[in-house]
Amino acid sequence: MSILIRNGTVITENDNRDILHANILVDGNDIKYVGRGEPDHDQEIDATNRIILPGFINTHAHVGMSGFKGLLDDMVLSEFLDKTSKLDSQRTEEGIYNSSLLGMNEMINSGITSFVDLYYSEDVIEKAVEKTGIRGFLAWATLDKEFTTQEGDPVKNAERFIRKKHTDTVTPMVGIQGIYVSSDENYYRVKEVSEKYTVMVHTHLSETRKEVYDFVKTHNERPVEHLGSIGFLSDKLLAAHCVWITLNEIKLLAKHNVSVSWNGISNAKLASGGIVPVPELLSNGVNISLGTDSSGSNNSLNMFEEMKYSAISINNDRWSADTVKSQQILDMATRNAGMALKSPLGIIKEGYLADLIILDLNKYNTIPYNDSNVVNNIVFSANSGNVDIVIVNGKVIKSKNSIHEDESAYLNINYL
Numbered sequence: 001m002s003i004l005i006r007n008g009t010v011i012t013e014n015d016n017r018d019i020l021h022a023n024i025l026v027d028g029n030d031i032k033y034v035g036r037g038e039p040d041h042d043q044e045i046d047a048t049n050r051i052i053l054p055g056f057i058n059t060h061a062h063v064g065m066s067g068f069k070g071l072l073d074d075m076v077l078s079e080f081l082d083k084t085s086k087l088d089s090q091r092t093e094e095g096i097y098n099s100s101l102l103g104m105n106e107m108i109n110s111g112i113t114s115f116v117d118l119y120y121s122e123d124v125i126e127k128a129v130e131k132t133g134i135r136g137f138l139a140w141a142t143l144d145k146e147f148t149t150q151e152g153d154p155v156k157n158a159e160r161f162i163r164k165k166h167t168d169t170v171t172p173m174v175g176i177q178g179i180y181v182s183s184d185e186n187y188y189r190v191k192e193v194s195e196k197y198t199v200m201v202h203t204h205l206s207e208t209r210k211e212v213y214d215f216v217k218t219h220n221e222r223p224v225e226h227l228g229s230i231g232f233l234s235d236k237l238l239a240a241h242c243v244w245i246t247l248n249e250i251k252l253l254a255k256h257n258v259s260v261s262w263n264g265i266s267n268a269k270l271a272s273g274g275i276v277p278v279p280e281l282l283s284n285g286v287n288i289s290l291g292t293d294s295s296g297s298n299n300s301l302n303m304f305e306e307m308k309y310s311a312i313s314i315n316n317d318r319w320s321a322d323t324v325k326s327q328q329i330l331d332m333a334t335r336n337a338g339m340a341l342k343s344p345l346g347i348i349k350e351g352y353l354a355d356l357i358i359l360d361l362n363k364y365n366t367i368p369y370n371d372s373n374v375v376n377n378i379v380f381s382a383n384s385g386n387v388d389i390v391i392v393n394g395k396v397i398k399s400k401n402s403i404h405e406d407e408s409a410y411l412n413i414n415y416l
């Protein structure tokens with residue numbers, strides 16, 4: 001099935017950051033054509049006076065926790081992790097599935113077409129991915145057995161999940177919770193799994209000062225240095241947070257082509273007291289994307305909020321309003337994430353996957369706009385209400401009002 005998206009303003013996010021007034025042909029899962037021509041097609045979407053963007057990619061989430069909204073507020077990370085672990089020990093598959101549907105629908109509503117998830121029970125989360133039509137990069141979380149509520153061996157569980165047959169829109173990954181619950185042995189085993197099945201690795205890294213200081217006390221080395229010395233750093237690693245890292249650690253991340261997922265709102269809400277050293281990471285060539293983290297620590301799975309907060313927080317922190325420009329922030333929400341995941345995502349061009357969003361900026365909050373300020377308005381002024389249509393893997397999964405129909409069904413169901 002092919003769809004011609006006609007007459008839109010296309011923010012391509014290609015290498016030149018071209019903004020084109022063009023038609024897009026989606027055929028099957030892919031973008032087949034971008035230009036002024038009108039190739040043959042089965043269906044049409046009229047995008048006159050609409051903006052077309054690559055769908056946003058959320059590079060750090062725990063969607064299975066979306067039903068925990070409002071239960072984990074006003075606490076720092078150590079307390080947050082204790083309480084989360086208690087909640088986790090009581091969870092049912094039904095609760096995880098319902099939470100995942102809730103979170104995925106929230107993401108789709110705000111134009112997120114792909115997300116990276118770190119949790120156990122990714123097989124349950126996969127069912128929700130299939131149901132909603134979003135694209136999931138699902139990393140089964142591993143950690144040392146004495147710290148987990150998972151049954152059996154977490155690495156074997158992860159391996160079993162990776163080996164399963166997956167649908168088109170699911171890419172399995174292997175995850176690690178973090179250095180505070182993972183021994184070197186776990187890191188070695190995860191690396192082995194990643195190499196054996198050629199899958200990416202996702203982890204929390206240097207999120208809080210306490211976690212880093214505790215680690216230095218016992219290991220006499222900082223976490224990123226340690227992961228470097230045990231051979232764990234590689235271009236297959238996507239590391240969430242990296243708030244408390246030194247220049248030497250930044251150079252190590254750069255040397256090994258590790259990508260960083262910046263979760264600004266979550267870090268600030270958990271009162272981490274610091275901010276990711278974005279300018280230093282960028283000047284050393286580290287690829288940065290954006291993540292929301294979970295509904296427990298954000299509490300919104302919303303890329304518009306993430307983009308705006310990220311931009312203003314780093315600029316305020318460095319006393320300079322162009323430390324990171326809005327174009328760079330949009331890159332982090334789209335093309336940089338595609339690069340981090342080594343997937344043809346985050347750019348509108350022939351051969352890339354057809355994950356697209358169509359925005360209506362003809363609204364109070366985004367008028368006036370034109371080609372020269374549209375990126376600024378998307379980063380600083382737009383919100384979920386501007387998202388008209390969401391296309392994932394060539395299929396329309398949200399058009400106006402289609403998601404909201406059964407929102408009330410989510411009110412009184414089991415999220416535990």
Ligand SMILES: [Zn+2]
Binds near residue numbers: 061062204240293294
């Ligand atoms: Zn997290």
